[in-house]
Amino acid sequence: MNLQQDNVAVQCRGVKKSFGQGNALNHALAGVTLDVFTGEMLMLVGPSGCGKTTLLSVIAGILNHDDGEIHLFGQDILALRNNAKARFRGRNVGFAFQQFNLLPQLTAVENAAIPLLVLGWSRRKAFDRAGDFLDKMGLGKRLTSYPRELSGGQQQRIAFARALVHEPKLVVCDEPTSALDGKTGEQVISLLKTIAVRPDRAVIVVTHDSRIFHFADRIAHMEDGKIIDTVVAGTVLIDQGNV
Numbered sequence: 001m002n003l004q005q006d007n008v009a010v011q012c013r014g015v016k017k018s019f020g021q022g023n024a025l026n027h028a029l030a031g032v033t034l035d036v037f038t039g040e041m042l043m044l045v046g047p048s049g050c051g052k053t054t055l056l057s058v059i060a061g062i063l064n065h066d067d068g069e070i071h072l073f074g075q076d077i078l079a080l081r082n083n084a085k086a087r088f089r090g091r092n093v094g095f096a097f098q099q100f101n102l103l104p105q106l107t108a109v110e111n112a113a114i115p116l117l118v119l120g121w122s123r124r125k126a127f128d129r130a131g132d133f134l135d136k137m138g139l140g141k142r143l144t145s146y147p148r149e150l151s152g153g154q155q156q157r158i159a160f161a162r163a164l165v166h167e168p169k170l171v172v173c174d175e176p177t178s179a180l181d182g183k184t185g186e187q188v189i190s191l192l193k194t195i196a197v198r199p200d201r202a203v204i205v206v207t208h209d210s211r212i213f214h215f216a217d218r219i220a221h222m223e224d225g226k227i228i229d230t231v232v233a234g235t236v237l238i239d240q241g242n243v
């Protein structure tokens with residue numbers, strides 16, 4: 001089934017995902033229902049272990065969910081076969097992982113250019129574009145450095161550039177400011193918002209970092225594998241008053 005609603009980037013309905021089996025069965029996602037709209041930055045918050053990374057991974061098509069439906073821009077992602085899914089993800093999704101996942105044998109600019117090379121860009125064009133993004137992230141002088149020569153914060157910004165470089169319609173970021181000082185964290189989230197939030201695009205950010213909440217359009221709270229509420233940023237107190 002393909003739902004087509006113009007302003008919905010991500011639609012999750014009753015999404016479930018378990019790990020392990022028997023006594024060790026762990027319901028990481030216990031029926032997630034969530035809409036993410038185009039033109040918004042949604043922040044996803046909740047205690048450690050509640051399923052945030054798992055939810056990002058199934059939305060991004062990195063993990064398959066067990067039950068329920070996920071539509072990305074109207075496309076049912078479970079309906080895609082592996083190759084088609086990889087192509088769809090390559091074109092439409094940018095992912096900045098919590099652990100950066102940079103390739104140690106590649107330089108900063110080579111790492112940042114990966115999504116473009118996968119899409120078939122020439123190396124020269126891909127490196128030019130990736131270099132521009134790294135420059136915007138304040139890493140213009142470190143293009144040819146290897147990850148091991150860079151600080152955690154610098155590596156995180158390369159991961160950011162890699163998530164954004166192909167201008168995907170959906171960017172998902174897992175704790176993107178955890179290795180950054182407050183000022184740098186605000187700078188990269190501000191840049192993320194400018195680059196990746198457009199009328200036809202959306203961003204999901206998992207974070208614990210209350211210093212960046214004011215960049216959110218909405219905040220979704222997750223607990224025990226479910227979204228328990230979503231609030232328009234800045235209206236938290238009003239919402240609590242209404243409950």
Ligand SMILES: Nc1ncnc2c1ncn2[C@@H]1O[C@H](COP(=O)(O)OP(=O)(O)O)[C@@H](O)[C@H]1O
Binds near residue numbers: 047054
């Ligand atoms: N690959 C995995 N194998 C087994 N259990 C996992 C795996 N990934 C996550 N989990 C479990 O699923 C639950 C949710 O994890 P996660 O999505 O990483 O939470 P969060 O990102 O909110 O801290 C946790 O109990 C975690 O231990």
Ligand SMILES: [Mg+2]
Binds near residue numbers: 052053054098174
């Ligand atoms: Mg996590």
